[in-house]
Amino acid sequence: MSSFQGQMAEYPTISIDRFDRENLRARAYFLSHCHKDHMKGLRAPALKRRLECSLKVYLYCSPVTKELLLTSPKYRFWEKRIISIEIETPTQIPLVDEASGEKEEIVVTLLPAGHCPGSVMFLFQGSNGTVLYTGDFRLAKGEAARMELLHSGGRVKDIQSIYLDTTFCDPRFYQIPSREECLSGILGLVRSWITRSPYHVVWLNCKAAYGYEYLFTNLSEELGVQIHVDKLDMFRNMPDILHHLTTDRGTQIHACRHPKAEEYFQWNKLPCGITFKNGIPLHTISIKPSTMWFGERTRKTNVIVRTGESSYRACFSFHSSYSEIKDFLSYICPVNAYPNVIPLGTTVDKVREMSSQSIQPKYKPLGKLKRARTIQVDSEEEDELFDDPLPVPLRHKVPYQLTLHPEVFSMTAISQNQPEELRKSTGCFKTENIQNSLLTNFIDCEESNSESEEESEIPSSVQEDVGPVTLPQQKADVDVPQWEVFFKRKDDITDEGLENLPSSTETRGSQSPKLFSDSDGESTHISSQNSSQSTHITEQGSQGWDSQSDTVLLSSQEKNIGDITTLNKGAYRSKDKENIPTSQMEQNVLCPKDTYSDLKSRDPEVTTTPNVGEPTPLSGGKHIPEKNRSLNLSTQADSQSSSDFEIPSTPEAELPKREHLHYLYEKMATGESIVVERKCSLLDI
DNA sequence: GCGATCAGGT
DNA sequence: CACACCTGATCGC
Numbered sequence: 001m002s003s004f005q006g007q008m009a010e011y012p013t014i015s016i017d018r019f020d021r022e023n024l025r026a027r028a029y030f031l032s033h034c035h036k037d038h039m040k041g042l043r044a045p046a047l048k049r050r051l052e053c054s055l056k057v058y059l060y061c062s063p064v065t066k067e068l069l070l071t072s073p074k075y076r077f078w079e080k081r082i083i084s085i086e087i088e089t090p091t092q093i094p095l096v097d098e099a100s101g102e103k104e105e106i107v108v109t110l111l112p113a114g115h116c117p118g119s120v121m122f123l124f125q126g127s128n129g130t131v132l133y134t135g136d137f138r139l140a141k142g143e144a145a146r147m148e149l150l151h152s153g154g155r156v157k158d159i160q161s162i163y164l165d166t167t168f169c170d171p172r173f174y175q176i177p178s179r180e181e182c183l184s185g186i187l188g189l190v191r192s193w194i195t196r197s198p199y200h201v202v203w204l205n206c207k208a209a210y211g212y213e214y215l216f217t218n219l220s221e222e223l224g225v226q227i228h229v230d231k232l233d234m235f236r237n238m239p240d241i242l243h244h245l246t247t248d249r250g251t252q253i254h255a256c257r258h259p260k261a262e263e264y265f266q267w268n269k270l271p272c273g274i275t276f277k278n279g280i281p282l283h284t285i286s287i288k289p290s291t292m293w294f295g296e297r298t299r300k301t302n303v304i305v306r307t308g309e310s311s312y313r314a315c316f317s318f319h320s321s322y323s324e325i326k327d328f329l330s331y332i333c334p335v336n337a338y339p340n341v342i343p344l345g346t347t348v349d350k351v352r353e354m355s356s357q358s359i360q361p362k363y364k365p366l367g368k369l370k371r372a373r374t375i376q377v378d379s380e381e382e383d384e385l386f387d388d389p390l391p392v393p394l395r396h397k398v399p400y401q402l403t404l405h406p407e408v409f410s411m412t413a414i415s416q417n418q419p420e421e422l423r424k425s426t427g428c429f430k431t432e433n434i435q436n437s438l439l440t441n442f443i444d445c446e447e448s449n450s451e452s453e454e455e456s457e458i459p460s461s462v463q464e465d466v467g468p469v470t471l472p473q474q475k476a477d478v479d480v481p482q483w484e485v486f487f488k489r490k491d492d493i494t495d496e497g498l499e500n501l502p503s504s505t506e507t508r509g510s511q512s513p514k515l516f517s518d519s520d521g522e523s524t525h526i527s528s529q530n531s532s533q534s535t536h537i538t539e540q541g542s543q544g545w546d547s548q549s550d551t552v553l554l555s556s557q558e559k560n561i562g563d564i565t566t567l568n569k570g571a572y573r574s575k576d577k578e579n580i581p582t583s584q585m586e587q588n589v590l591c592p593k594d595t596y597s598d599l600k601s602r603d604p605e606v607t608t609t610p611n612v613g614e615p616t617p618l619s620g621g622k623h624i625p626e627k628n629r630s631l632n633l634s635t636q637a638d639s640q641s642s643s644d645f646e647i648p649s650t651p652e653a654e655l656p657k658r659e660h661l662h663y664l665y666e667k668m669a670t671g672e673s674i675v676v677e678r679k680c681s682l683l684d685i
Numbered sequence: 686g687c688g689a690t691c692a693g694g695t
Numbered sequence: 696c697a698c699a700c701c702t703g704a705t706c707g708c
Contacts, residue, residue, distance in 0.1 A: 001697090012693085208699070291697065693703100694700105
């Protein structure tokens with residue numbers, strides 16, 4: 001759950017994914033995707049009023065997000081004030097203070113985030129440097145390297161700060177099976193069931209959230225069966241999704257919902273109410289997508305788990321795993337990294353406590369934990385992450401040493417030449433040590449690391465069962481949001497062994513509803529264990545579903561082939577980066593005038609300017625003139641005092657960015673490396 | 686009646 | 696484990 005408060009240190013006049021409190025003063029709004037926890041305040045009266053008074057304030061998002069948002073009547077009032085920006089199209093946006101008339105420009109580039117339809121990351125380039133706000137994301141290893149617009153001159157851009165989805169930034173969630181593995185497992189299960197008879201149906205027990213469309217479209221594509229859903233009007237302009245959905249209850253795959261769905265299911269009733277087809281009772285199984293994760297020790301990645309006679313859980317994640325985050329971060333090498341999610345193991349209370357106590361981070365000194373030790377899988381501490389430094393694999397860029405405050409939700413990075421000081425003064429921990437410490441931590445394990453996923457490079461034995469349907473990544477059409485922009489399939493899908501699919505003898509008699517627990521119960525176990533999978537019994541409370549005694553029906557390939565092939569493919573696929581600047585660095589410029597006069601059109605009028613190289617005037621961001629700072633602050637004050645819109649003045653309301661900016665600017669001005677503390681999101685609640 | 690918040694559920 | 700919700704109760708306006 002995002003705890004990002006909306007503002008970034010470098011560009012405090014814009015707000016992202018938060019629309020309440022201080023964000024009511026923003027000069028521009030950005031929405032990374034259409035999940036409610038990123039839309040706080042978006043339909044509140046306060047913001048509505050602001051909008052009515054401040055005619056130059058707009059919400060920027062991807063075309064798909066705009067479409068999804070405006071489908072809901074509750075957000076319809078935004079219609080004239082949303083400007084969609086095409087993916088991977090650097091676009092200049094004016095940030096105007098309407099009280100003073102002061103204006104600055106910022107260039108934003110939307111990068112696909114792989115979290116849900118329309119989800120993007122925002123790359124901002126402006127006078128205070130380049131920053132990346134990831135929103136929520138699921139990116140496989142190596143995907144950052146394939147994002148052309150993260151690069152410049154053949155290397156990764158200098159990113160001052162990253163605002164990062166840290167949902168699974170915990171070594172317990174070291175690995176999550178890839179999208180392809182999960183899809184493949186689910187596909188196998190669904191196929192094996194629905195091919196038995198027209199009366200065998202599957203209920204996909206999905207939560208109310210965007211993000212499962214990837215699953216729906218792929219199942220439908222592979223099986224030629226549309227998915228029954230309650231609503232599909234939000235996809236009316238997204239044919240690549242729409243075509244795979246139906247409101248016809250006669251289909252064999254359902255993803256419909258009902259408040260009493262679980263109860264219904266006990267009685268062999270689908271959420272949409274049907275139990276029969278042509279007078280013949282249905283045979284139903286449920287598949288509940290859940291995030292399954294695996295610590296580094298866990299070798300098997302079982303993507304389907306049977307939880308009851310007719311119930312299954314299937315691995316599915318909208319968020320990147322620890323190792324994926326690690327890969328992403330170590331590739332980007334930002335100077336600062338801020339978590340958007342309160343680190344796991346830190347409760348809200350703890351956070352509140354800490355933040356009220358002191359902004360001084362609690363940390364363990366570095367250099368103490370070099371020794372290998374048995375990891376505490378259940379440990380809430382992340383201390384063992386932050387061991388002594390070891391070399392990091394370099395990639396495109398001389399790495400900074402990333403540092404992390406695990407308990408203060410401020411990850412910072414420091415330049416390599418002065419780690420000592422900073423360590424002393426801030427107690428930062430190096431993010432790069434995550435990977436090293438993990439190796440260290442696991443070295444004692446009984447299982448040999450030589451068999452761990454990371455180290456084995458077993459060639460993929462690809463079965464073509466699933467078929468190499470590749471959706472080419474293409475630019476979204478101006479008018480019709482394109483699904484494939486956000487998710488693309490890879491060719492190297494591995495199919496699962498389908499031998500232990502539900503047997504017909506286990507088929508629940510549709511007329512004899514089962515009366516025992518069938519819903520995710522830990523107590524129901526069906527004996528179809530695969531010996532190679534059941535040998536590893538982990539202690540209670542260990543990570544991963546496979547550690548439980550649930551019957552594992554399907555397992556992915558033993559080794560993490562996906563990552564390797566992905567990387568290789570990425571390398572091949574990645575275009576010649578030296579060509580990027582010319583072709584890709586064109587910017588769209590949203591001229592205020594144009595935008596203004598074009599409010600009625602569906603899309604903003606954008607003018608493309610010829611390549612002028614880096615669109616960042618002060619891309620280094622190392623030196624911020626003093627006047628900028630004071631200007632910034634004074635205009636904020638102005639906008640408060642002489643405001644013609646009803647923004648309550650909040651004199652003591654932390655304005656954390658001010659102090660932080662001050663510090664930041666000072667450090668920048670002196671050329672020192674930067675360590676920024678971010679206040680707890682719940683500080684002023 | 687609405688919104689915000691919390692508890693509890695999946 | 697945790698996600699991204701949903702529902703219902705309570706409170707304040």
